[in-house]
Amino acid sequence: MASVVGIMNERLFESFLVNHILCHMAGLWRSYQALMAKHPWTLQIITAGSLVGVGDVISQQLIERRGLANHSARRTTKMMSIGFFFVGPVVGGWYKVLDKLVTGGTKSAALKKMLVDQVGFAPCFLGAFLGISGALNGLTVEENVAKLKRDYMDALISNYYLWPPVQIANFYFIPLHHRLAVVQIVAVAWNSYLSWKANKMKRAAVSSMKPVPLVLLITSVLLTTHVPLSTCRPRDLSLVNDQLDDVLLNRAGDDA
Numbered sequence: 001m002a003s004v005v006g007i008m009n010e011r012l013f014e015s016f017l018v019n020h021i022l023c024h025m026a027g028l029w030r031s032y033q034a035l036m037a038k039h040p041w042t043l044q045i046i047t048a049g050s051l052v053g054v055g056d057v058i059s060q061q062l063i064e065r066r067g068l069a070n071h072s073a074r075r076t077t078k079m080m081s082i083g084f085f086f087v088g089p090v091v092g093g094w095y096k097v098l099d100k101l102v103t104g105g106t107k108s109a110a111l112k113k114m115l116v117d118q119v120g121f122a123p124c125f126l127g128a129f130l131g132i133s134g135a136l137n138g139l140t141v142e143e144n145v146a147k148l149k150r151d152y153m154d155a156l157i158s159n160y161y162l163w164p165p166v167q168i169a170n171f172y173f174i175p176l177h178h179r180l181a182v183v184q185i186v187a188v189a190w191n192s193y194l195s196w197k198a199n200k201m202k203r204a205a206v207s208s209m210k211p212v213p214l215v216l217l218i219t220s221v222l223l224t225t226h227v228p229l230s231t232c233r234p235r236d237l238s239l240v241n242d243q244l245d246d247v248l249l250n251r252a253g254d255d256a
Contacts, residue, residue, distance in 0.1 A: 133198030
């Protein structure tokens with residue numbers, strides 16, 4: 001009898017805890033909505049910069065496996081500054097321009113926006129991002145050009161693993177003032193990859209290396225945060241995670 005009462009109390013506590021967390025999350029979302037209504041541009045930029053910083057933290061801790069003792073706060077600060085002063089204003093402004101270039105909220109319009117975004121904007125943005133990151137890391141013009149030649153196509157191919165389907169959904173379902181935030185939330189995994197790519201120094205045997213599929217990086221983040229992928233079996237996820245570890249460890253060895 002006592003064990004039954006204990007189980008009931010435990011379940012009641014779990015239910016209370018979940019409801020309490022959900023209430024707080026709902027309150028935070030309402031506060032975010034209120035701030036967005038008052039200061040949409042400022043909040044979009046702050047959100048973008050913060051999430052670029054989160055991406056760098058994930059890059060250093062999960063991809064490069066630096067550990068807290070060797071975490072570079074200076075590098076995270078640099079990446080956040082790129083988010084605040086480049087990613088936020090440029091991407092947020094681009095979405096406003098794109099909404100005027102391609103009007104309407106139909107599926108066809110969403111597809112056109114995705115094509116314009118991925119064919120016209122993404123290649124330019126990616127090159128500028130890597131170039132600015134290199135300049136902040138102290139690279140000379142010659143070194144920066146060499147780095148772009150080495151890494152640009154690799155990053156662009158990885159871009160196309162992730163962004164086309166995300167952007168179609170974003171342009172079709174999400175209001176304009178929330179698109180940058182939605183993209184940056186999805187982009188935590190992408191920012192991790194970009195931060196890793198932007199801060200790589202030397203690589204051995206460059207010609208033999210293949211781009212890392214973004215789906216593996218996203219899977220790694222989801223597994224680390226214990227978010228289930230309902231379409232995959234546990235043994236499939238374990239296999240993917242093992243493969244990701246092998247790829248990243250090999251690349252870390254190349255960087256050393």
